[in-house]
Amino acid sequence: MATIKKFMKISGQMKNLQRSGWVYHKIENPESDAAHSWSLSLLVQLYAPAELDLCKCLKMANIHDLAEIYVGDFTPGSGIAPEKKHEMETDAMRRLVKELDYPELAELFAEFEEQKTPEAVFVRNMDKLDAVIQARYYDETQTYGGRLFEEFYNYAEEKITHPQVLSLLRELKKQA
Template sequence: MTGARAGGVLDFVLLCGELKRTKRTGWVNNNVTLPESISDHMHRMGLLAFLCDDKTLDKTRCVKIAMVHDLAEAIVGDITPYDGVSKEAKEKMEDDAMKSIWTETLQDSEAGKELYELWREYEDASTPEALFVKDLDKFEMICQAFEYEKAENRPGGLQTFFDGTEGVFSTPQVKSWVEELKSRRKGE
């Protein structure tokens, strides 16, 4: 394996552009006025991962996982549990998409392989870093819900997003952030 050729890199960059244009389905389905894109979500996740202060975790790996965790959605879209697609079918579609990015778009390059392996690590929740990023994914979502509730004067209007994350956080740092968010939300 070598680096991706210029044509593959350009194809990858253009594919990533889909993440900038695709709005997150959960917000669209909840009639949010200006819903964030998948790319918006991934960017803030990368910044959150940068704030990791757990010395037992590889912060750089956390940032990388955060930056690729939804990359398959550039091809398959943002599929939610309410879209009528089984978890197994979604997993296969996304795995096929990531393999395509690696082997076709990035032409079996080392970078393509790393993207796939980081994504697989996240999907399998196979490392402490992946578990941390999974917590970040849920935390970022409820932060976004809180922002939309404030911006659109919908106090408690996106409660289902909070309900869906109740009791699921596992990492101490993210748990502390969640408690702060809940405290602020109650005070609003």
């Protein structure tokens, strides 16, 4: 089991790591990786279909971006090849498995990345939805002069494959 001091360090890094997409868009007080993971976990808890393993979904939601404390947060426009990003994040997860003494971390991350289980697909789709929700929130609460919702909505609509998540995405747009 990890020492509490090691947990404190890793948890603190997640809380302090700002999401690079929001920094790029010059958002005031941008969301942290920890805040994003919490929001995603709450979405998963609220909307996970009964046939999915909710515990596994929540674990994936909590750890899906943990590697970013060592490799950074890459946006789709970062110019990093998906294979390179995967390699870097897998190496970071191996490091975290040792530091936290948490072997299940590697299994959960691999399952999320491979997208071969219904739980992994659902959580990845909800991850896309969460970004759209956050963009909408910024559009409604900040005075940066931009409109992020449409950009993030259009991107997510192309990527989301889960029917329930797609329905939630479209519901969000209708409530504009």
